[in-house]
Amino acid sequence: SLSFNFYASSCPTAELIVSNMVRSASSSDPTIPGKLLRLLFHDCFVEGCDASVLLQGNGTERSDPANTSLGGFSVIDSAKSVLEIFCPKTVSCADIVALAARDAVVTVKSLILIFIFLCHICLQMQSSVEGLNIVVVFEQAGGPAFEMPTGRRDGRISNAANVRSNIVDTSFTMIEMIRLFNSKGLSLDDLVTLSGAHTIGVAHCNAFSDRFQMDSKGNLTLIDTSLDKAYAKELMKKCPSGSSASKTVNNDPETSFAFDNQYYINLLGHKGLFQSDSVLVEDERTSARVEAFANDQETFFRSWRDSFLKLTTIGVKTDDEGEIRQSCSFAN
Ligand code: HEM
């Protein structure tokens, strides 16, 4: 079974190595935290949290169209390379994916702390009161940190055909989302909480372009009327028809790089980017929860910890199941 500090004797620095890798990768590329968080979601929903999403080759999960916009693989690989030097054949790729996603959320804060450290001199030049204010504001920017059980083992099965039947599509209705989440042991509350991941990261234009339409004169028609019209206009400008397929917009238009409760405030303002976001505030089964999270970030953070720990234990392989991969991209 999973346990806290599973690597305490076999690889005491395992978690430190992963968090350092996530931190340094994120400081040179701020899009990394979002990628790592989504990678975990797509791993855990298909074959459980077993790093099946990392396997390369013909017909693996990674090759499915629903997974082509995933990223962060190089961060996992780098952490694994360091771990293979310090603790060969010991730390699973499945644990690295889960730890990296946990740390990605906190990293937003660490980044800012590093910034504060670098800015020590410039803060000293300002009046001390002003300096204090800056620190307080920045301290609130990071997501929750918590202990997470480890001991996951890596799977050997990775099949593209299993991806789309297990991953939520943006067009899903509430009923469809509830069913899929329930089949993974996740509740309605977990759905609302984990959707809060969209407080960071980006989306490609085609992920929401079916929610509105532009005529030849450039006039906007809302297809999904639950979307705020001014926000839709903004999106249309950022994603004009014929724009490059690689064009992205921020999931959270307000605080894209901060892991905070802004996502829920956006939902109340009808600025959910995906249809699957908007339904959370439109549906009476979930709207009260959205409001509670929008009103109090601490409530969201507490709930995040609980739901994240459930997400990261879906279908885990332990003890003599699975294997400890030597390279995260290939089964042994
Ligand atoms: C509930 C149903 C969900 C749907 C329909 C959904 C859908 C999507 C879509 C379409 C994108 C944009 C992908 C792209 O165009 O590149 C996205 C991004 C993202 N999703 Fe979700 N998602 C859901 C739940 C979750 C959950 C549970 C998590 C994690 C706990 C998550 C984390 C993320 C993150 C972090 C991004 C940004 C990725 C990046 O910046 O590269 N999502 N999601």
Ligand SMILES: [Ca+2]
């Ligand atoms: Ca998996």
Ligand SMILES: [Ca+2]
């Ligand atoms: Ca945010």
